């Protein structure tokens with residue numbers, strides 16, 4: 001089985017839609033990789049989904065390296081993309097290249113993802129020149145949540161032009177792909193037409209070159225809030241809670257373990 005490469009992703013533009021999900025550990029990554037996904041993103045949504053923070057800001061390099069390594073061990077086919085955490089690339093070019101290099105060397109990621117526009121173009125250029133493939137991310141960039149005042153739709157009205165302009169700058173800087181999050185579909189469609197690199201939408205409508213969802217949302221593992229743009233393909237929270245409740249009952253009633261779960265004496 002051939003591993004998906006960055007040139008494969010670039011070639012998909014206008015040919016076939018790209019499917020990406022997040023994963024944060026080995027066992028989920030193994031399952032996801034058997035389902036024909038093009039890319040698996042170790043998102044810094046890890047912080048909210050798996051670590052229980054209320055934003056992605058506290059996520060560290062150590063968290064991301066650890067989880068990316070686990071995901072990469074479970075993946076044979078998809079391109080593994082690692083999210084660079086808040087403040088691992090914003091503070092300078094040297095630091096950005098060093099930290100991105102750690103994802104490639106220590107975690108065996110195939111690419112990194114960064115959030116933001118013009119302000120991080122020098123970092124993106126330097127990473128790409130060092131041989132590190134970079135995915136961009138514009139629109140609702142969760143690392144800017146403090147500036148946005150919450151997880152809010154971006155790019156309505158005139159502010160959409162700035163996002164479109166920055167999309168062009170990220171392509172020029174060498175990004176091989178661009179995530180567009182929580183922006184109006186018309187804007188995402190215009191950006192997708194204008195760029196030669198694929199766009200991957202999350203809450204950005206059907207005209208993007210591909211889609212990404214957080215795997216826990218897609219599988220219905222979160223029984224609290226579900227964003228409007230999520231389609232739940234399963235309701236695992238119900239299945240998991242039923243299984244665990246049945247297990248507790250069995251343990252208490254003596255229904256588990258039974259003979260078939262025990263070793264023979266001889």
Ligand code: KIV
Pocket residue numbers: 022041042043044045046083137179181202212213214
């Ligand atoms: O961290 C993440 O999971 C992401 C995706 C939602 C694109 O950045």
